[in-house]
Amino acid sequence: MLSGTTSTPTNVNVSPLVLVVEDEPEITKVLEAYLQHDGMRTHCAADGKEALRLFSQVRPDIVLLDIHLPGMDGVDVLKNIRSESDTPVIMVTAMADDVDKLVSLRLGADDYVVKPFSPAEVVARLRAVLRRVGTPISAARAAPINVGQLVIDVEGQCAFTRNDQGGIRPLPLTLTEFRLLARLATQPRRCFSRSDLIENCLPESDALDRVIDSHLSKLRRKLQDAGHGQLIETVRSMGYRLWHEA
Structure with missing residues (x-):
């Protein structure tokens, strides 16, 4: 995780900054590793209040937001984000949460992924949304x-x-x-x-x-x-x- 706390304007020389909001440490660790390996920068939050604090502080290029969080849930976090920003948000939901998915999309989520998911699929979804909204992203890395x-x-x-x-x-x-x-x-x-x-x-x-x-x-x-x-x-x-x- 990057230690910087100031916002950096996105340009062709700066990789996208992803705010990962997830309360399960093991999932956070895997997502962070995959995103950083793909060349993206990350900040992580384990609850809704921390997510909103970081969102205002670092101004990420995109948010990966779990619906079920302790305290303030992901839908409320999305409402707060949408009240001040059109930053793209991808919701993370459990298999049975069809209602949550529909509510989130109506509130302005750009996409959703369903648990259990492939971390590689999440990276691909993030890149697809970033391309769709016109955020510059680095060229694909050479295959390992x-x-x-x-x-x-x-x-x-x-x-x-x-x-x-x-x-x-x-x-x-x-x-x-x-x-x-x-x-x-x-x-x-x-x-x-x-x-x-x-x-x-x-x-x-x-x-x-x-x-x-x-x-x-x-x-x-x-x-x-x-x-x-x-x-x-x-x-x-x-x-x-x-x-x-x-």
Whole structure:
């Protein structure tokens, strides 16, 4: 979550700011991770009063608003937002809340999503509404590299583990470790020589083979700690490869 509290005008160089209003911490955490991974900025609120305070303070580009909140519910929050702003709002509702959905749309909600939802679908809905209202959004990010449950985001220079429930856990990699992992992942099962890895991952250094060995040893340990087993193999007298059964 961003720590800034002042409003920033939206332009082509600033990613959209999403206000996520959700009282279930695990859902908030997953949504925030997906939105930030997609290049959006986020602020989060767990109840209606906090949502309205943040809305006035940060002036988000769009609001993702759960209907069922402690204290002031989402419909009342929407009424308050609509009394002063036409900022797009996407409501989040439970499967049985057809009446709530209709009421929210009549009050001026731009769209709704139904729990349980796919976080990727929520991101797509947000982008669709932002395009519809003319809010500049960044170009689509380059597709990440997926190796089983391991996701390597070359553009964002980060890697994370995805679990079966759709949650993600970042891997604490150094820049060199990330470069090595990304290089190996471009062509799984190909053996990369140490000289190739030095040239492409540490071009600014005079690293020796044993330095690459040290970096890869640390990378392997972090992958193992994250549950990815022996993902990187040593090819004797040749180099290294990333091995994954398709």
